Amino acid sequence: xxxxxxxxxxxxxxxxxxxxxxxxxxxxxxxxxxxxxxxxxxxxxxxxxxxxxxxxxxxxxxxxxxxxxxxxxxxxxxxxxxxxxxxxxxxxxxxxxxxxxxxxxxxxxxxxxxxxxxxxxxxxxxxxxxxxxxxxxxxxxxxxxxxxxxxxxxxxxxxxxxxxxxxxxxxxxxxxxxxxxxxxxxxxxxx
Amino acid sequence: xxxxxxxxxxxxxxxxxxxxxxxxxxxxxxxxxxxxxxxxxxxxxxxxxxxxxxxxxxxxxxxxxxxxxxxxxxxxxxxxxxxxxxxxxxxxxxxxxxxxxxxxxxxxxxxxxxxxxxxxxxxxxxxxxxxxxxxxxxxxxxxxxxxxxxxxxxxxxxxxxxxxxxxxxxxxxxxxxxxxxxxxxxxxxxxxxxxxxxxxxxxxxxxxxxxxxxxxxxxxxxxxxxxxxxxxxxxxxxxxxxxxxxxxxxxxxxxxxxxxxxxxxxxxxxxxxxxxxxxxxxxxxxxxxxxxxxxxxxxxxxxxxxxxxxxxxxxxxxxxxxxxxxxxxxxxxxxxxxxxxxxxxxxxxxxxxxxxxxxxxxxxxxxxxxxxxxxxxxxxxxxxxxxxxxxxxxxxxxxxxxxxxxxxxxxxxxxxxxxxxxxxxxxxxxxxxxxxxxxxxxxxxxxxxxxxxxxxxxxxxxxxxxxxxxxxxxxxxxxxxxxxxxxxxxxx
Numbered sequence: 001x002x003x004x005x006x007x008x009x010x011x012x013x014x015x016x017x018x019x020x021x022x023x024x025x026x027x028x029x030x031x032x033x034x035x036x037x038x039x040x041x042x043x044x045x046x047x048x049x050x051x052x053x054x055x056x057x058x059x060x061x062x063x064x065x066x067x068x069x070x071x072x073x074x075x076x077x078x079x080x081x082x083x084x085x086x087x088x089x090x091x092x093x094x095x096x097x098x099x100x101x102x103x104x105x106x107x108x109x110x111x112x113x114x115x116x117x118x119x120x121x122x123x124x125x126x127x128x129x130x131x132x133x134x135x136x137x138x139x140x141x142x143x144x145x146x147x148x149x150x151x152x153x154x155x156x157x158x159x160x161x162x163x164x165x166x167x168x169x170x171x172x173x174x175x176x177x178x179x180x181x182x183x184x185x186x187x188x189x190x191x
Numbered sequence: 192x193x194x195x196x197x198x199x200x201x202x203x204x205x206x207x208x209x210x211x212x213x214x215x216x217x218x219x220x221x222x223x224x225x226x227x228x229x230x231x232x233x234x235x236x237x238x239x240x241x242x243x244x245x246x247x248x249x250x251x252x253x254x255x256x257x258x259x260x261x262x263x264x265x266x267x268x269x270x271x272x273x274x275x276x277x278x279x280x281x282x283x284x285x286x287x288x289x290x291x292x293x294x295x296x297x298x299x300x301x302x303x304x305x306x307x308x309x310x311x312x313x314x315x316x317x318x319x320x321x322x323x324x325x326x327x328x329x330x331x332x333x334x335x336x337x338x339x340x341x342x343x344x345x346x347x348x349x350x351x352x353x354x355x356x357x358x359x360x361x362x363x364x365x366x367x368x369x370x371x372x373x374x375x376x377x378x379x380x381x382x383x384x385x386x387x388x389x390x391x392x393x394x395x396x397x398x399x400x401x402x403x404x405x406x407x408x409x410x411x412x413x414x415x416x417x418x419x420x421x422x423x424x425x426x427x428x429x430x431x432x433x434x435x436x437x438x439x440x441x442x443x444x445x446x447x448x449x450x451x452x453x454x455x456x457x458x459x460x461x462x463x464x465x466x467x468x469x470x471x472x473x474x475x476x477x478x479x480x481x482x483x484x485x486x487x488x489x490x491x492x493x494x495x496x497x498x499x500x501x502x503x504x505x506x507x508x509x510x511x512x513x514x515x516x517x518x519x520x521x522x523x524x525x526x527x528x529x530x531x532x533x534x535x536x537x538x539x540x541x542x543x544x545x546x547x548x549x550x551x552x553x554x555x556x557x558x559x560x561x562x563x564x565x566x567x568x569x570x571x572x573x574x575x576x577x578x579x580x581x582x583x584x585x586x587x588x589x590x591x592x593x594x595x596x597x598x599x600x601x602x603x604x605x606x607x608x609x610x611x612x613x614x615x616x617x618x619x620x621x622x623x624x625x626x627x628x629x630x631x632x633x634x635x636x637x638x639x640x641x642x643x644x645x646x647x648x649x650x651x652x653x654x655x656x657x658x659x660x661x662x663x664x665x666x667x668x669x670x671x672x673x674x675x676x677x678x679x680x681x682x683x
Contacts, residue, residue: 028233032226039221047217057216065220073228077236131212134205154206155213182202189200 020084028075035072042088045156049089052147053096055139063099067092085158085166134189138181141188146181149174279304283366285327286354286410287374289343290437291316293334294408301327301366306334309408316341327366328373335377344378349385350442354410356392363391386442390414405434415441421451535606535614542618546577547586547599549616554581554607561602564588566595574599581607594622 015023015037023041026034046067051060070091078087126132138150148167152158158166164174200208231239282299286292291312296305306322308314316337322330335351338344344351353370357363371389378385392398392413402412415433418441419425425433433441444450538552547564557579564574564586577585586599598617605611 028230030230035226036221039224043219043221044213044217048213051213051216061218061220064218065223068220068224069228072224072226073230074236074239076231076233077239126212126215128208128211128215130200131208131215134200134208135212135216138209151209151213154209182205185205186200186202189205 021080021082024071024075024078024084024087025080027072028078035068035075038071039068042085045085045152045158046088046092048151048155049148050092050096051139052151053093053144054099055147059099063092063095066095070095083165085162086168089166134185137188138185141184142181145169146177146184149178150181150185153178278302281305283355283357283363284409285331285366285370286352286356286408287331287334288352288354288408288411288414288438289338289349290439291338291341291343292408292411293317295322295327295330295334297327301369303327303330306330310406312343316343328369331370331373332377335374336381339377339381339383344381344383344385348439348443349383350438351385351387352410352414352438353387353389354392354408354413355389356394356409358393360391367391388414388438388442390417401430405430407434411438418445418450424448425450534609535604535612537614537616540616540618542620545587545589545591547588547618548583549586549599549601549614550583551581551614556581556605556607557584557603558605558611559603560584562586562599564591564597564599566592566597572597576601591620593620595620 015026015033018026018034018037020038020041023034023038027038043064047060047064050063050067051057054060054063067088071088074091078084081087126135138147142150145167149163152163152166153160160174160178161171164171167174278298278300280298281296281304283297283301285295285297287295290310292309293313293316294305294307294309295303296307297303303322303325306317306320308317316334320333320337322333325333335344351374353367353374355363355367355370357366367389371387374385374387390410390413392410394409395413398409398413398416401416402409405412407415411434415430418433419427419429433444436444534553535555536552538550540550541548560576560579562574562576564572566572572588572590574586574588577587579585584601584604586601588597588599591597596617596619598615601614603611604614
């Protein structure tokens with residue numbers, strides 16, 4: 001019993017083992033530690049997802065911040081369905097589209113214009129030129145859903161099954177789109 | 192360098208580069224998130240989410256529904272608009288002038304869109320009458336009936352002017368015929384006689400101004416303008432007087448002063464006279480058609496038995512009681528002269544033993560042939576048409592004196608392709624004997640009588656012929672004009 005009690009008291013250690021869903025439930029209760037852990041677990045996935053939509057790192061960063069704030073404030077609204085990442089992606093996607101609308105409204109330019117070719121110039125953080133070039137290529141030639149699948153799998157390390165669940169698409173679709181996207185990239189980069 | 196690297200990249204390398212790039216890019220925003228922000232309760236969050244999502248769904252549905260409804264509405268409005276536009280568009284305007292002047296605007300289906308009284312009398316007859324939406328024939332019947340009821344058309348002299356305005360000549364012609372027929376039948380039902388002038392016109396600004404100036408209907412203005420243009424004795428200064436007259440008074444003026452009626456192109460007059468006694472047949476029919484430019488004029492047809500309210504000054508017609516012996520028809524208008532019907536031309540005339548043989552130059556047809564023979568003093572002699580065919584006829588005549596000149600008029604004869612007419616010629620009897628001698632004579636022909644006094648007074652050319660040479664083919668004689676009778680006299 002004592003051992004059990006000691007295990008329960010060992011909070012920080014426990015957060016690292018908790019699933020995202022459980023963390024999210026704790027966040028809903030106002031647990032900042034849980035939120036911090038959830039952030040560390042999902043930040044790359046969230047950023048990849050957001051970047052795959054907006055294709056612009058500064059915007060992606062801004063939206064990412066807003067998305068996590070939203071997750072913090074609205075965590076109580078999450079219904080446990082075993083897909084916390086899908087819920088978080090939904091929040092992020094809505095914020096992305098809201099951003100598009102704002103920018104379109106502000107400057108009266110199209111979404112395509114907004115999702116244009118700025119990524120290359122604004123990626124000083126990427127140390128390797130080859131990394132930058134590959135990322136630029138991916139953002140340039142792949143479609144939105146292909147970008148999401150590729151980035152989530154490659155950079156966030158999500159499995160295809162998880163991606164399919166998060167994006168709410170069939171697993172076969174996720175697989176075939178991933179393969180097609182990678183072939184596109186290979187061909188493009190070989191030219 | 193980059194190109195070189197490109198060629199070397201495999202899938203694994205691409206994945207590695209992407210991973211590395213995102214790892215470099217991914218920001219750490221955790222510290223910048225204000226965790227002191229109040230969290231929503233489960234209910235609030237749920238409400239916000241469902242509210243938002245349901246709002247979004249609702250808005251999407253509303254938007255889709257609105258778009259669909261708008262599309263349907265556009266379709267319905269478009270189709271309905273076209274239908275309404277077509278049926279609500281004025282296709283023709285029919286003006287009816289007696290003294291009351293009424294204007295009926297109809298659509299392409301001949302449904303009345305508006306019935307407008309143009310003067311006070313018209314307001315009286317149109318009182319309590321709602322003709323909108325009715326068929327044109329019903330409206331015409333109602334208007335004419337109301338005019339009769341209110342005493343504007345009585346059993347005395349009446350005149351109605353019908354004006355059809357339509358851009359399409361063929362449509363206007365058909366409409367005019369329909370309206371005139373409707374009016375005639377209505378007049379017949381009410382046992383009223385009336386002269387019906389009908390015209391088809393197109394919109395002209397000048398006429399419209401005239402109508403506005405004199406406060407008369409467009410049709411009446413057009414009619415008077417044409418009347419003035421057709422008659423030199425009239426000028427626009429007479430417009431004041433004429434515009435104030437009713438159609439009946441105008442018709443009387445036309446009759447009394449023998450004005451020509453009609454436009455430059457084609458004008459006839461239609462008189463429909465029906466009475467209780469002779470309601471079956473309109474006495475005269477003439478139609479006034481003013482087809483402004485292209486149509487060829489038509490000739491007026493007048494039936495011989497018509498006494499006809501006067502239409503054209505040039506036209507004279509014998510009373511119905513007069514035998515059709517001396518029926519004279521004259522071209523009624525200049526236009527009509529241009530297209531005068533085919534005439535019967537007499538080649539030459541022989542006289543022998545009380546038989547006048549008339550040889551025609553053109554093929555002729557006969558129907559109830561009649562003949563009269565007169566001498567120069569106007570004495571009539573007993574005569575009858577004997578044998579006849581398409582090239583000649585015999586006139587059996589008795590009681591003629593020798594050495595005198597006689598005139599015959601044949602009726603009931605018509606050219607092969609033409610309307611019935613008369614033919615007139617002269618011949619002389621030989622002095623020798625008692626008038627039964629062989630002998631000859633002469634005469635050309637004439638079908639349509641001279642139209643003017645001047646022409647009648649033109650001395651006929653005289654050709655002489657020796658009687659003994661009668662075996663030889665008689666000389667032919669052609670008058671240059673049908674109106675100029677020629678005679679051949681024989682030297683005894």
